[in-house]
Amino acid sequence: MVSHCLCKRPPTSARGQQQESHGDLRSLSSSLFIIILHFLYEVMAVHGPVVKIHPVVLASIVDSYERRNEGASRVIGTLLGTTDKHSVEVTNCFSVPHNESEDEVAVDMEFAKNMYELHKKVSPSEVIIGWYATGYDITEHSVLIHEYYSREAPSPIHLTVDTALQSNKMNIRAYVSSQMGVPGKTVGVMFTPLTVKYIYYDTERIGVDLLHRTRASASRTNGLTTDLAQVASAAGRVQEMLSTVLSYIEDVLSGKVMADNSVGRFLMDLVNKVPKITAEDFESMLNSNINDLLMVTYLANLTQAQIALNEKLVVL
Amino acid sequence: MASRKESAASGSNPLDTPVKQIQIDGLVVLKIIKHYQEEGQGSEVVQGVLLGLVVEDRLEITNCFPFPQHTEDDVEFDEVQYQMEMMRSLRHVNIDHLHVGWYQSTYYGSFVSRALLDSQFSYQHAIEESVVLIYDPIKTAQGSLCLKAYRLTPKLMEICKEKDFSPEGLKKACIGYEHMFEEVPIVIKNSHLINVLLLDLQEKSTVADKHELLNLSSSNHLEKSLQLLMDRMDDMSQDIGKYNTYCRNLSKQQQQKQQYLQRRQQENAQRQSRGEPPLPEEDISKMFKPPQAPARMDTLLIAGTRGVNGRCSPSIKRLFLPA
Numbered sequence: 001m002v003s004h005c006l007c008k009r010p011p012t013s014a015r016g017q018q019q020e021s022h023g024d025l026r027s028l029s030s031s032l033f034i035i036i037l038h039f040l041y042e043v044m045a046v047h048g049p050v051v052k053i054h055p056v057v058l059a060s061i062v063d064s065y066e067r068r069n070e071g072a073s074r075v076i077g078t079l080l081g082t083t084d085k086h087s088v089e090v091t092n093c094f095s096v097p098h099n100e101s102e103d104e105v106a107v108d109m110e111f112a113k114n115m116y117e118l119h120k121k122v123s124p125s126e127v128i129i130g131w132y133a134t135g136y137d138i139t140e141h142s143v144l145i146h147e148y149y150s151r152e153a154p155s156p157i158h159l160t161v162d163t164a165l166q167s168n169k170m171n172i173r174a175y176v177s178s179q180m181g182v183p184g185k186t187v188g189v190m191f192t193p194l195t196v197k198y199i200y201y202d203t204e205r206i207g208v209d210l211l212h213r214t215r216a217s218a219s220r221t222n223g224l225t226t227d228l229a230q231v232a233s234a235a236g237r238v239q240e241m242l243s244t245v246l247s248y249i250e251d252v253l254s255g256k257v258m259a260d261n262s263v264g265r266f267l268m269d270l271v272n273k274v275p276k277i278t279a280e281d282f283e284s285m286l287n288s289n290i291n292d293l294l295m296v297t298y299l300a301n302l303t304q305a306q307i308a309l310n311e312k313l314v315v316l
Numbered sequence: 317m318a319s320r321k322e323s324a325a326s327g328s329n330p331l332d333t334p335v336k337q338i339q340i341d342g343l344v345v346l347k348i349i350k351h352y353q354e355e356g357q358g359s360e361v362v363q364g365v366l367l368g369l370v371v372e373d374r375l376e377i378t379n380c381f382p383f384p385q386h387t388e389d390d391v392e393f394d395e396v397q398y399q400m401e402m403m404r405s406l407r408h409v410n411i412d413h414l415h416v417g418w419y420q421s422t423y424y425g426s427f428v429s430r431a432l433l434d435s436q437f438s439y440q441h442a443i444e445e446s447v448v449l450i451y452d453p454i455k456t457a458q459g460s461l462c463l464k465a466y467r468l469t470p471k472l473m474e475i476c477k478e479k480d481f482s483p484e485g486l487k488k489a490c491i492g493y494e495h496m497f498e499e500v501p502i503v504i505k506n507s508h509l510i511n512v513l514l515l516d517l518q519e520k521s522t523v524a525d526k527h528e529l530l531n532l533s534s535s536n537h538l539e540k541s542l543q544l545l546m547d548r549m550d551d552m553s554q555d556i557g558k559y560n561t562y563c564r565n566l567s568k569q570q571q572q573k574q575q576y577l578q579r580r581q582q583e584n585a586q587r588q589s590r591g592e593p594p595l596p597e598e599d600i601s602k603m604f605k606p607p608q609a610p611a612r613m614d615t616l617l618i619a620g621t622r623g624v625n626g627r628c629s630p631s632i633k634r635l636f637l638p639a
Contacts, residue, residue, distance in 0.1 A: 055517060056346040062509050063343050063379070067410040091350065095409045108408075115405050121384040121398065123354055163509060172516070198517055201353045203456045204346065210461045211342040211506060212514055296538060303549065310556070 048192060050087040051157055051174040052199040055208055057093045057132075058161065058172065064095035065134045065163045072100070074135040076145060078112055079159060080119060080126040088129055088157055089199070092119065098145075105141040107148065130157030135164065138175070143189050146177055158191060172196055245270075335445045335500055336373040338465045342506045342514075344380045345463065351382040352421045352453045365399065366417040367406070370445050375500075377449075378412050380419065415439075417465075419449035433468075437476045440468055447500060454537065466497040 057079065068075045077095035081088060094115045098107040116128060131149045133142060142158065149156040155176055162171040175191035200208065249267070251257040277285075344366070352362050364382035368375065381402050383395070407413045418439060420432065432448065439446040447465045455462035468476070506514070 054350065056343075056350045058513055058517070059343040059346055059510060062507075062513055063341070064409060064411075066507060066509060069410065091354065097408050111405060111408060114401065118398065118402055118405070122351075122382045125354075201349070203349045203353060203453060206456055207345050207349045207461055208514070208517070211345065211504065211510075212518065293538070296542060300545070303545070307552075 048176050048194045049083070050195045050197055051159070052087055052089045052197050053159075053172070054089075054091050054199065054201075055204060057090050060093050061095075061132055061134065061159075061161050062163060065161075069097075074100070074133055076107070076131060076133045078116065078128055078149075079130045079132055079157065080116070080123075081129045082125060082127065083129055090129065090157075090159070092123070092126055093132060094119065100141055105144055107145060109148070128153045128156070130159065132159040132161065134161050138191055142191075143177075146189070150177070157194070335370075335375045335447065335467065337375070338447060338500050338502045339374050339376045339505050340449075340463075340502060341376075341378050342504060342510055344377050345461070345504060347380050347382075348419055348421075348449070348451050348463075349453075349456070352451060355382070355385065361423070362421045364419050365402075365415060366419055366447075366449065367403075367412050367414060368416045369412050369414055370416070375416055375445050375447060376505075377416060379406070381406070415443060415446070417443075417446040417448060419451060421451045421453055423454070433476070436466075436468055437473065440473060441477075463502060465500040465502050467500060469496060469498050472496050 061075070061077070064077060065075050075095055076098050077093055079090050080092040080094075081090040083089070096108060096112045096115070098105065100106075119126065128149070130153065131145060133145075138158070138160065146156065146158055149158075158175045158177070160171070160173050160175070174194040174196050176194055177189050177191050245267070248257065248263075252259045348364070351364060355362055362382065362385070364380050366377050367379045367381070368377040370376070384398070403413045403415075418435065436446075436448050439448070447467050450464045450466060452462040452464075
């Protein structure tokens with residue numbers, strides 16, 4: 001979190017200074033975010049590696065659940081991704097056809113192997129790191145399937161996505177298996193839960209934000225918005241954050257809420273972020289930037305008109 | 317919402333296309349973004365196939381899968397085989413296995429190339445309703461998802477079919493650079509379950525910490541776009557120069573032909589007066605071979621790359637906010 005507050009590289013020219021001041025405006029909003037985060041963050045403490053999931057994987061799982069065969073109550077599939085010392089990053093998945101009945105379960109392993117080979121051709125860095133299943137509970141069949149997957153990957157992760165929405169929420173949980181039982185006698189398998197985090201690439205986050213907007217429309221559709229609307233909504237968001245912070249500060253000043261030192265430090269960072277430029281300098285920078293952009297637009301329009309003229313003359 | 321769709325549709329030519337609107341699942345958007353992010357950093361272009369179905373006049377894209385990169389040392393890799401296997405496997409899990417198009421990422425808007433034209437032509441020839449989705453990762457990183465769908469206009473399809481890229485052929489069809497591709501409006505659709513998922517994600521995940529949309533310093537992108545535009549202009553002026561020399565050669569040749577004909581006639585008249593048989597009328601066209609007409613298709617393609625305008629407008633809007 002602290003890394004977001006770091007300043008940009010020192011300016012090398014007037015142009016660079018202009019850029020830096022504009023970049024600082026952006027990191028200003030990022031420090032605003034951090035203050036908000038401090039209010040809202042909640043922590044789950046568990047052992048084992050942290051599982052970081054990309055939204056692509058979850059959307060894929062939900063989609064394959066929606067397309068399941070008649071009579072199948074749940075869907076299973078393979079998870080692909082990368083691992084490192086403390087975390088597992090799940091970046092891709094594909095579903096595997098399987099049949100489940102009361103006392104037996106059959107998984108199409110050939111299919112799984114084939115698909116993994118095909119996927120490897122596209123992204124050679126992804127490996128099998130586990131498997132997923134939709135549904136709330138972990139059944140006995142899961143143990144068998146988990147055993148199969150533990151042959152493919154060391155300590156595979158088992159992910160459950162509750163698509164039946166049993167608890168009015170899509171519980172997304174991850175487990176890793178460990179042996180349990182009395183040594184020498186029957187040995188069982190216990191699934192221990194892991195922390196699940198969602199991570200996004202920057203562009204992914206923008207995509208997900210766009211998808212969020214489909215919730216608002218009744219027909220569940222949404223066109224791609226225009227530039228101006230997006231800039232307006234981003235500005236609105238920053239404004240909201242500012243008002244939240246301001247109301248907190250007023251509460252502290254009037255004594256309603258205890259002052260928190262760490263929040264105070266963040267606030268000081270925020271205020272320090274505002275670059276110390278005089279108003280005239282700022283205005284002149286802004287104007288020169290606008291002039292540049294207008295010139296480029298003019299040139300682009302000019303070339304467009306020229307090309308159009310050329311076309312018409314040729315066709316004559 | 318509906319009115320915006322109509323106004324977007326009227327922006328492109330209201331031709332009798334079989335596809336008036338494209339409906340994309342959220343999953344496809346996420347997959348395309350992920351594919352570029354993971355595999356596309358080095359090379360310029362990542363490609364993949366779109367799967368879906370056609371419903372009335374809408375093209376629904378429900379899934380997609382990426383194509384591996386082409387490397388020189390991968391000689392035995394068979395694209396068709398990969399595609400066939402992928403589709404066969406996807407059919408097992410009830411994913412729509414109908415090809416409806418393909419997608420490609422672009423670098424600053426320079427996606428209009430001969431290769432794109434050929435691929436899209438072969439797709440559209442085989443499947444009437446196919447589209448090419450162009451994903452612009454740089455513009456998306458600047459704050460707003462930039463995904464556009466293009467099809468070839470019927471005029472262009474005809475020209476590609478006849479492979480007649482000479483100036484006469486293009487003149488006959490009256491194709492300007494605006495009539496090459498038509499843009500189809502895109503709508504994103506999510507199922508209810510995915511909406512639930514999104515709600516869940518929003519609660520659990522941390523707030524975005526970078527608002528790229530409000531970033532005022534976009535000058536390096538602008539520089540690169542301008543540079544690309546200048547390169548294109550250079551290419552175009554070279555092409556135009558070639559065309560001009562061709563025109564000049566053609567007119568010179570016409571003049572020579574006329575002179576030759578006249579001389580012939582005079583000689584024939586003289587011979588007749590002398591009683592000798594007239595010289596045979598030689599095949600004029602064999603003597604004067606018409607100079608090669610340069611393919612105008614490339615010029616058209618170059619003219620099609622004009623993305624600088626779109627890049628300027630959000631920056632200008634951003635700057636006017638504090639003003």
